[in-house]
Structure formats: structure tokens, C-alpha cells
Amino acid sequence: MTTSRNTAIRFALLAAPLLLAGCASLSGNGGMTPIQDAAKNHLGATLLAASTDQDLDGIDQRVAELLTKPLTADSAVQIALLNNRGLQASFQELGIAEAEMVQASRMPNPGFSIAKLKRGDEREIERGFSFDLGHLVALPLARQVESRRFAAVQRSVAMEMLSLAAETRKAFYAAVAAEQTASYMRDVRATADAGAELARRLAQAGNWTKLQQAREHGFFSEAVLNAARAESARVSARERLTRLMGLWGSQSAFALPARLPDLPADPQDRPDIEQVAMTTRLDVQGAKAMVEATAKNLGLSKVTRFINVLELGYQRNSSNEAPRQTGYEIGIEIPLFDWGDARIAKAEAVYMQSAHRAAKTAVEARSEVREAYQGYRSAYDVAKHFRDDVVPTAKRISDENVLLYNGMFISVFELLADARAQIASVNGSIEALRDFWVAQSDLDMALVGKPSLGGAGPSASVAGTGGGAAAH
């Protein structure tokens, strides 16, 4: 209805640019910037939301490049961040949320209706142009809601990204440890095999009875079991890492380092860790933002309780039997039965709910970060004890036993029995080092979000670890 210069339309058309001035527009990268910043600041990694085939090709190339060298914890994280399709799906969700936000901040389209009615010979054509005035009034507020929701989605995607990184890091350490254990168990099996072979030859040479030979064979069969279990643990730890990194096909033949990184010289001393966590944790920040958002929503509900059904329309009705009718129409809901107090009550409850949730989040965050730090410190102490005491003691015992063997005070079978007793300490030391690195990852995660404490994935259980006694 352009012919008419209706004041209402004029108002609406003039008002719209004013209202929409500075309104959100699509960022062009799907709202990824803060996520990318988080990845860069917390992990030193880069992110790319793959929207096109070209993007995917780029990712493939970068992953292939990273896979040419044995993985490190950082490169495994980088691969997971680029290549994990679950994360990519979340990036798209971010795009969806951004689009919705932009959508919400745009002026509603005006409505046009036309009706042609016939009553006997009377033909009535009813034209209507309508514009959701309420929406227009609420637009600045709605924009705020949507942008807060978008920010929440951003935080949640950032969280997901960080937690994927933490899980990948843990899976990496677990996989390396499992690899190390499996390789050690293969050595043990080879040595046990040698012992069994020696026992067989002793029996063959007539120096040993069948009973003595059978007893010595026991170590070998136990070692075979342990090697098989370690191999199975190795495969499942590796597969978990493979899944997190989103690898398949020939990519899954990635190389891992032979050993876990050494224990740092000193553990981090973090007396202020709770305070730090309160400012750095995304979930705490998110909870705070949510409280603010619901507070504004509450205010909005109060403001719009009467007008959100206000409707403004221009009418031009014509009939073949009557002069043309023109005018406008304002419909307003009379709050006779619904004064909007239920909506207010709901908004208030939602507000209180988010306030409580924020408090809960803060309490839990403090506890989690304390627990993570405690776990980190004790994992450090345990790993250090293994490194400085348990393993050197086992080594000393082994050295002394070799001296005794040299003097023919004990036989090679006692040496083997001793080696068998050492399996527990070597294995324990690998696991303690792995647990330290896992605890370190948990601690890092606890400072940015909710950690999944503990759980480094499956580990090889070792049979007969207490078996220090000679088997003959």
C-alpha cells in the first residue's frame, strides 16, 4: 500500500532504521572468533570451522602434515580440534545460533492480507497491511536476549572444544603409557621364554627333573598372559585416541613416542588456584552471564506484559456496493483474565533458578579445582616416589642379584624370578607417570571448565606381580 502516506506506516518505516541502527549482522565466520581465541590462549592451537570442501581439504592437509612425525600431546590436541567431526558439528551449531541472533535483531516483515468476499451480489475485497508493533517495540530487548543466548552457545562450544582437548590429551598419555607397558611386557615374555627354554634344555641334558622344568615354565605362561592383556589395553587406549582425533583409514597408523615425557623437576605450587578458577572458568563466567540475562528477561517480561499483543494494522476495505472504507485498526488484548503475572512469576523463577545454578556452579568449580590440584600434587608425589625410590631400589636389587649370580651364589632362575618381581615396579612407574600427566591435564581443564577427573582409560593388569619367590 504505497499510495497512502499513512502516518502509522511512516512511523514504522522511519522508526525501523533507528531501531535497527547498529544491529547484529552475520560475522562471516559463524561466530568462531572467541572460540578460536580460546583455543589460541588456552591451548596454543588453531581452529577452523569446516563449511566447504576447500576447508575440509585444508584440514586434511594440515592433519596429514601433523601425522608425519610421532605425535605429541599438543599435536594430538591440534589434530582433534581440527578433525573431530563432533566438534565441527558444534561449530555449525554456533553458526545456527548466530543466524538466529541476527534474525532476531532484524525488524519483522510487515504483513499484507487480502480477502475477497461475496455476499449475494455484493463483492467485498478486504485488504490489510499489518505490522507487528509489539515485536518492533520489543526488538532491542529481543536482540539482547538473542545475543546473550548466542554468547552462551559460544561459551558452550568453547567448553566443548576445551574438554575435547583435555580428553585428547589424557587419551594421548594413556595411549603412550599403554604402548610402553605393552612393549615392556613383550620383553618380559621374551625373557620368560628364554627361561622356559633354558629349563627345557636343563631337563634335556639330564640336569633337571620334569617337575623343576614345569615349575619354571609357569613364569613363561604368566608372561604370555600379561603380554596379551597389555596388548589388548594398548589397542583400546590407542583406539580411544584415534576416535578423539577423528582419524580413520591410513591415518590411524599414526606413530606415538616410545616413552612418556619425564616428570617435571618441580610440581606447580598454586595456593591461589580457587580464586584463579573463579575468573578463568568458562562455566562460572557463563553462569554469571546467565543470571544477568535472566534478570534482563525478567525486566523485559514486566515491560511487555501489556503490549506484546499490541497489533497495528491499516485497513482498506472496498465493496462494489459501498464506498471504499479506509482506516486503521489497533487491536489490543485486554488483560482481563491474564494480567501477565504468571509470566512474571515464571521469569522470576527462571531468574532465581539461574542464580542458584550460578552459585552451584561456583561451589562445584571451587571443589573441582581443589580436587584437581590435590590429584595433581599427589600424582606428582607418587610418580616422583616411583622415579626416585621404587625403581632405583628394584634396580639396586637387580644389580646385587647379578653380583650374586656372578659369584654363583644364585642361578639364572633366581635372576629371572627377581626380574619378575620387578615387573610390578616398572609397570607401576609407567602408570604413575601416566597418571601424573593425566592429572596435569585435569588440572588445566579444571581451570577453564568442568574436568572429568580421573580415568585415563584402560590399563594393563599384571598377573603375578607379587611373585618374588623363585619358582623352583
Next chain:
Amino acid sequence: MFSRRNFFRGAGALTAAVSASAVSRVAMAALPEPVLQTKPDTMAPLVPNTGRPYNPVVTLNGWTLPWRMNQGVKEFHLVAEPVVRELAPGMKAHLWGYNGQSPGPTIEVVEGDRVRIFVTNRLPEHTSIHWHGQRLPNGMDGVSGLTQKSIQPGQTYVYEFVARRPGTFMYHPHADEMTQMAMGMMGFWVTHPKVKNPQIDEVDRDFCFLLNAFDIDPGAATPKIMTMTDFNLWCWNSRVFPGIDTLNVRKNDKVRIRIGNLTMTNHPIHVHGHEFTVTGTDGGPTPKAGRWPEVTTDIAVGQMRQIEFLADEEGDWAFHCHKSHHTMNAMGHNVPTMIGVDHRQVAKQITKLVPDYMVMGERGMADMGEMTMPLPDNTLPMMTGEGPFGGVEMGGMFSILKVRKDQKRGDYSDPGWYQHPKGEVAFPWTGALPEPARFAAEGGQSMPRLQRKDATAEVNVRKPSGHSGH
């Protein structure tokens, strides 16, 4: 050998368990000065310069305790104390002994001497001394609880009796004796005849030593006193080969060797190259009519034997216990026999877990003597000793009787290796071997088994294979 007036002040390091102030200095002043020995070497005979004269003995890796004459009484002072004894170069043991050494000094007296022995206890527990084989008043016999109160730490007791009969004796504690003898407390005692005795010949050389045994774990220094039979160090005077001195004599010397057994098993003592007769025991001289020639005499537990022979064959003659395990040093008694078991390949796999592992024993035990591999601290190799022709592969109760025509009378020093006259050493045969004579008249089984199993275990002779290079 040295003596110190301030002995109790200076020797504190040896006896941490007993405070020096436990012994009264005033009381000590009246006693003969205790004489200490710091070296395990064989000391020259102690020629008597007071009292009745006699022909002194030489204690193998030991010494004779000096005395003082006090109004016609020979006074000795024994100090029971913890000592460090070198069992052989490379190994020292924490033992208990007397006057700085285990065994304690030999006490030499003459038949009819009145003897007064002061015994000071510097051990952490009570003790006593029993004078094995002596005729003496019952209250001087040294059995604590039975004939006397035990000597408490810090106390000094005195024993006094007349050495009534000549012969070969010893002394040892009779208080907690399982511990104290296992720790090396013992000593020799010789009573020389006062006048010419028809049963006792004059000799040119008179050696004495005690047989004793310890169980010291490789790498440790203190004997395990609970061990009853499975000892690992078989000693003569708390020394093992190659720590035992040689017995050096002049050709045609009349030699007497006195041996006492304070181990817990018997020892067939064997001399090469000569026959000897047993001329006395701790019961006294054996009647001449009852002596017979031997080359080995078995010395039972708690017994003493004195053997005599004319050293008329020149050379380096082995002299040892004939129990072959007693001429080894510490060894494992539960090590499987590896003879004939080739495990070179297998060893490679074992070194994955035990990197320093080496193959040993598949040819026999002589590998031990040939290889010099690191052993636990303070541990002697099992078979050792380098002779003029190679490794002797001995340990424990082994020594050498060295007979030389140019050894000076009274000279006990080692003359070195024997120079064999031409043609008197075994040599490798290079000619053809004659066909051996066959013996065809084998007997049958006297009582064959009725139901004989068909299958017999297959046991094959194992000849050495050609591999070498251990």
C-alpha cells in the same frame, strides 16, 4: 703386635657396646698389660725368655700371647672383644675374638707351670672360658652357670691352675657358646713337656691352627650365628685360601702340625707327598705302638690331632681338607648344574631384562676361576689362587706345604714357587696312543629284577662340544 697402657681408652671403637668406664682403671693397673695383635699374618715363634725353656710353636696366621712371670706364676691377660678379622685379602668379617684377633693368641706353657689367666670381658654379653682338654680344678673349668658365674661385660675374672699334662689343647667360651663360637671365639693352647718324654719327639717345625667355619652372606660381614650345617666359609684360624699362609719347611725337617676342630662337621685333613702319623690328640700322646702311617686324618668335631712326618720330599705340596666343598669359598648350594646346557642364544633374550647377565657353568665350575666378574662387596671369589701353572681354583681349607733344601733353620718365610728339576713335571703327550688292553670278564647282576620295565630313560653321554671363548 703392640701394647698400650691406655688400652681401654684407645680401643673404644672396637667395642661400642661396652662403655670403657665399665672397667676400673685401678683394677686394670694390677693386671698384666693386655697385648693386642692387629695383623692376621703368621708371626714368628715366641722364644721364651722367662720361665722354663721350650721349643715354641708357630701359629698359622696367628701369634703367641706374651706373659709375665709374677712370683713364679705365668700371668696372661686375655681380652674378649669384638674384632675385625681379614679372612683373606678382599674380605673382612665382624667377629668376636681375643686381643684383637679371631682366633685369639696361642697360649704356650710348659708342663708343671702354674698359670694365671686374667679374662676381661669387653663383649656386649657375658662370657666364660673353658680350657679344653686340661686337667684342672673343677671350678676353673669355665662352664658358666655350672662351675662359675659368667663374666659380665666389663668384668675381669681370673683362672688359675697348673698345666699338668703336656699336649695340644684349646680354649673357647662355655657361655652362649653357640653364638660365641660361631662368632669366632677360640684359641690354641700348647703345653710343652718339661722333660724329655718318650712319647713326644723333638721336632724342627711345630705348626698349629684351628679349623673353624662361618656363614657370612655374600656382601655381608657378620656371621649368621643361627646356621647349623650350611656354612659357606671354611677356615683355618679364621682365614681362607688364598689368605692362609703356606707351611714353609726345610728338607728333612721333622714337622709337627697340630690341628683342632671347632666347626660343626668333621674334616679329613690331607697332606700330599708324605705319610704322617697321628702322634697325639687332645687326650695326650698316642702310644707309639698304635700309630700307623696315613696321608689323611679325619678330625671330628671338638677333636685335636697332632700329626708328624719327615719332610723329605722337595716341592710345593697341597695340604687341605678333603671335603671338596671345603676348598671352595662362599657359593650357592641350590644352583642348578648347567653342565652340557648350551644357553648362549637364550642368554641374549635374558639380557633384555637382566642386562649384565653372562653365561656361566655350562662347561663346569672352572669358569668361576677364569672369569673376573664383579661380586658383591666384601666377597671372595669361589675358586681362586694363581699358581705357577695357572689357576689353582681353590678356596677355604687349602694351603701348601713347601719343602726346600735351602730353607734356613728357623726361617719361616715363603721361598716362592718350587723350581722343578728337568723332566719332573707332567707334560702333554703328542705321540700316538697305544691300543688299551680290554677287560672281557664282566660279571652279571647278582639279583636281576623280575619285572623289568621295557622303557628305560634315555641318558646319553655328553662330550664337550668345540665351543670356546668364555
